[in-house]
Amino acid sequence: MRMTNKSWAAGLILAAVAAVPVLAQDAAPETQEVTADTVVATVGGQEITLGHMIVARNALPAQYQQLEPSVLFEGVLDQLVQQTALAQSLGGEVTRATQLQIDNQTSGLLAGEALGKKVQAAVTEEALQEAYDARFANAEPKTEYNAAHILVETEEEAQAIKEEIAGGADFAEVAKEKSTGPSGPNGGDLGWFSEGMMVPEFEEVAMTLEPGDVSDPVQTQFGWHIIKLNETRLAEAPPLEEVRGELATEIQNKVVDEAVREVLAEVDVEKPEIDFDPAAINNLDLVAD
Structure with missing residues (x-):
């Protein structure tokens, strides 16, 4: 190995x-600056x-x-x-592969330091507040949905479950008994979600229901669903502290993209046209000496 x-x-x-x-506690040498x-x-x-x-x-x-x-x-x-x-x-007798690794690691460390300085300078409290305001200050409250579902393999099973619930069966109990989804043991509860968090076919139906409604069978890539909408609410903007990490990542990504574009614009980059099989990148024999 x-x-x-x-x-x-x-x-x-x-x-x-x-x-x-x-070492014994009393054997510690005197510390020095x-x-x-x-x-x-x-x-x-x-x-x-x-x-x-x-x-x-x-x-x-x-x-x-x-x-x-x-x-x-x-x-x-x-x-x-x-x-x-x-x-x-x-x-000093280093293999070509090792020297190439040293070259890559050196340039990688230096590139990381160059970007790190720019990122550190960019992610300030002022920048975070500005990014927060841009996203949330004038944003309309977003509707959130609380729903449950029962997931089965076939449309026939889903339709039978729909009729069973229409006949008075408790949705959560049927979900515990028959749902194949991971939420089944929890009565099919999916918790709160907003637009874009569910697959489109599921979301499209769930968001048209009224609280208490149970849907007809809905097919997605996971199978067939019976959906029950429990309630809706308008979600207020989260506090800055709650989204601080997300906003910092956005700022960092933007700074990195801009920094890369700037440095590439200032240097001459030449890529000679060489006619060879790209699979050569897998050939370790080329750097074996």
């Missing part, structure tokens, strides 16, 4: 942490700093990040010492 770089690094951490003794440039180890003349450790720790899986700092420090330091020594053992 081939071990990935991520699992290899995690394995180093696991081995290093397992070898770290538990440090910076990101504080050297914590030197391997073959190459310095490893506290800054290297911080970013390495931040990239660890969550289960490792929860370890005590006294244990995690030694584990991360041992990982960096080992990987630095192993990297030096190559003597």
Whole structure:
């Protein structure tokens, strides 16, 4: 089984942490003032700093990040010492595939930093309030619907259920007994929804019912439905805090799109016309040396 770089690094951490003794409380050394440039180890003349450790720790899986700092420090330091020594053992003889990965990761990290600065500057309280006002300040209250349904496989089954309910059967009890949908055990209850949240065929019928009405059989991609509309309401605009994350994501996406367009407009991008099979992208042999 081939071990990935991520699992290899995690394995180093696991081995290093397992070898770290538990220190007695009274054995803790006196702390001193440090910076990101504080050297914590030197391997073959190459310095490893506290800054290297911080970013390495931040990239660890969550289960490792929860370890005590006294244990995690030694584990991360041992990982960096080992990987630095192993990297030096190559003597600069790196495979083409590895060098290409380094190139991609470097450009990816730098691109992420460039975008991160723009995003951080753009997502302000003023920008969030402006986006909130643009969406909700003049928006008409949206109608929301509370409904239940019974889902079966055939139109014949749905029609029989419709007649059973018309004859006085309790909708929720029939749903518990016969509905094949996940809401069946809950009496078919779908909770509240608004336009665009259900498949069109279901939504079109549900939104024409009056509270208390039960529909004729309705076919969707999931099967045949009998729908009961329980009630409707007008939904007021949500508070800013409730949609803060959604609005921030919208702003971020807009900033990223604009930033990419701007930088591409400022550089020369050439894509030579080369006649070859696009399937070459799957050929690892091309980067095997």
